Amino acid sequence: MRAYSAFSLVYDTLMEDVDYIGWADYIEKVFEKEQIKPVNMAELACGTGNLTNILANRGYHLLGTDISSDMLFIAREKSIEGSGSITYLQQDMKEMSLPTELDAILCVCDGFNYILDHEDLEGVFANVKNHIKKDGLFMFDISSHYKLKNILGNNTYAENYDEVSYIWENYYDEEESICDFDLTIFVKEDELYRKFEEKHSQRAYRIDEITEILKNAGFSSINTYDGYSFNNPREESERISFICR
Ligand SMILES: C[S@@+](CC[C@H](N)C(=O)[O-])C[C@H]1O[C@@H](n2cnc3c(N)ncnc32)[C@H](O)[C@@H]1O
Incomplete structure (x- = not known):
């Protein structure tokens, strides 16, 4: 079966321990640190909308995109239960096309590890850059090579x-x-x-590989952190956050 078809049925049960609220808090701390006040954002590979819902409930306008119709089906059902402004679109990140320029683009929980090829990843990042307003923010995490x-x-x-x-x-x-x-x-x-x-x-990417790909795609300011913290990544960090302008 395709990835994230049957798995969508169990995804939220298996992710019960993930601190999506803590991740949303961290994202808002990054906005403060970077002195930006985003209104319109996209979340790529948004899955069942766990973070999307939290951010929408905090007043942001969200576009959530994912390749899996099954994950998006669950995301849409959850948003009917009463969250803020969200539009979900089924899209492969490699062919991303969003209807508007955004203040910020996010991708959490290792979505970019699913892009297995360097050139494809550079294409995705270049496309992200074209969809972000000048001085906008691009923020994502990856599962580390380690x-x-x-x-x-x-x-x-x-x-x-x-x-x-x-x-x-x-x-x-x-x-x-x-x-x-x-x-x-x-x-x-x-x-x-x-x-x-x-x-x-x-794909297991090293930090310097991703940094190089981001630079080739046109990002100039790139900061990396150990997970959802403001500490430097360690040799044994399991999740790395990238914050790019
Ligand atoms: C680990 S889940 C993360 C979901 C969500 N971001 C979360 O935090 O719960 C990875 C997601 O990436 C999506 N995905 C994988 N490859 C993709 C691609 N090429 N384009 C768009 N989404 C993709 C999957 O369908 C899945 O929903």
């Missing part, structure tokens, strides 16, 4: 809940710097479980 190679790579994870269980088997290809995730998901239907299988692939 995390994909040493933590997730060649490891197996499993969780067993009442309604859903999954097995997540990972294979890291050192030469290609690509981590393949084989996901087997069991979703409860009445007394039985339906089994789904999906394959996801993420």
Whole structure:
């Protein structure tokens, strides 16, 4: 199955521990630090809209884009439950086309690790730059090279809940710097479980690789941090934030 089709059914359960409110707080601290007051923003690879909803509820106008119709289906259902201004669009980031220039573009929870090719990533960043107003902000995180190679790579994870269980088997290809995730998901239907299988692939990028790609795409000010903090990245940082102007 395509990535993020069946997985969309279990995504929010599996992400229950992620501190999206803390991430939104951090993003707003970055706005303060960078002395900007964005109104119109896009969130790329927004998934089921967890961060999108929080930001919309804080008064921002959001465009949320994602390649997966299944993830967006859930995002749209959640936004009907009463959040602010959000428009969701199904788009591959590699062919992004947004109807307006934005004050800020965001991408959280390792969306860009799904772009497996350097040239494609440079194309995405150049396109992002063209969609941001002068003096706008581009902010995203990636799963670090260290995390994909040493933590997730060649490891197996499993969780067993009442309604859903999954097995997540990972294979890291050192030469290609690509981590393949084989996901087997069991979703409860009445007394039985339906089994789904999906394959996801993420590219492990080093900070200097991404920085170089951002520069080639036209970004001049690029700051990197250890996760959602203002500390410098460490050798063993698992998530790296990039804040670019
Ligand atoms: C780990 S999820 C993150 C979702 C959301 N940002 C969050 O924080 O919960 C990664 C998302 O990237 C999306 N994605 C992967 N490749 C993409 C692409 N080429 N273009 C747009 N979205 C993509 C997936 O469909 C998925 O929703």
